[in-house]
Amino acid sequence: MLNLILFGPPGSGKGTQADNLIARYQILHISTGDLFRYEMGNDTPLGLKAKEYMSRGELVPDEVTIGMLQNKVNAHPEARGIIFDGFPRTIAQAKALDEFLDSKGTSVTALVALDVPDEELVVRLLGRGKTSGRADDNDEAVIRTRIDVYKKETTPVFDYYQDQGKSQMIPGVGTIDEIFGRLTNAIDDIYTSS
Numbered sequence: 001m002l003n004l005i006l007f008g009p010p011g012s013g014k015g016t017q018a019d020n021l022i023a024r025y026q027i028l029h030i031s032t033g034d035l036f037r038y039e040m041g042n043d044t045p046l047g048l049k050a051k052e053y054m055s056r057g058e059l060v061p062d063e064v065t066i067g068m069l070q071n072k073v074n075a076h077p078e079a080r081g082i083i084f085d086g087f088p089r090t091i092a093q094a095k096a097l098d099e100f101l102d103s104k105g106t107s108v109t110a111l112v113a114l115d116v117p118d119e120e121l122v123v124r125l126l127g128r129g130k131t132s133g134r135a136d137d138n139d140e141a142v143i144r145t146r147i148d149v150y151k152k153e154t155t156p157v158f159d160y161y162q163d164q165g166k167s168q169m170i171p172g173v174g175t176i177d178e179i180f181g182r183l184t185n186a187i188d189d190i191y192t193s194s
């Protein structure tokens with residue numbers, strides 16, 4: 001299986017690139033942010049819980065997030081591989097993912113991180129907020145909290161997979177096609193050498 005973690009700060013382009021990557025590699029896309037927004041839209045208990053955290057730009061607690069992710073993976077036994085978008089965002093999530101995949105006889109193939117400067121992220125997210133209807137993209141203070149949370153809680157996940165020889169940094173500024181080209185070059189290299 002090709003199990004990719006698409007990594008990077010909020011606004012780095014993970015969702016956009018994930019759409020292109022699933023078309024190319026024919027693998028399942030799981031975005032924990034999209035899953036939470038779906039639950040929120042349906043006012044489920046999980047959605048209401050997630051909303052408390054998301055509206056402040058904080059992470060939803062690990063036990064909630066990990067359970068939801070596992071359910072989604074278990075619902076797709078036919079998947080030939082998975083792009084994890086927005087997960088894992090903490091070391092606890094990364095360890096849980098490794099154990100979970102191990103129990104299925106598979107593992108994380110690689111983590112590809114999109115590198116984008118903070119000020120560019122803020123501009124992109126405020127721009128997206130004008131059309132996305134996402135409350136967390138309409139408030140600069142919430143955007144800055146999300147970037148801070150990423151630095152403190154999420155960047156250690158890059159190092160965690162680097163210790164396993166799996167992390168790669170990809171410059172995330174340029175056209176969508178340029179960045180897609182960089183990502184596919186990196187992924188194809190890993191794919192052919194694995």
Ligand code: ADP
Pocket residue numbers: 009010011032033034036053054055057058059060061065085086087088089093136146
């Ligand atoms: P972005 O990367 O632009 O912030 P996402 O859609 O990935 O957007 O995430 C939106 C929000 O959903 C996050 O700010 C967080 O509150 C919540 N969330 C998403 N994924 C996770 C996760 N793996 N762990 C905890 N919270 C998460």
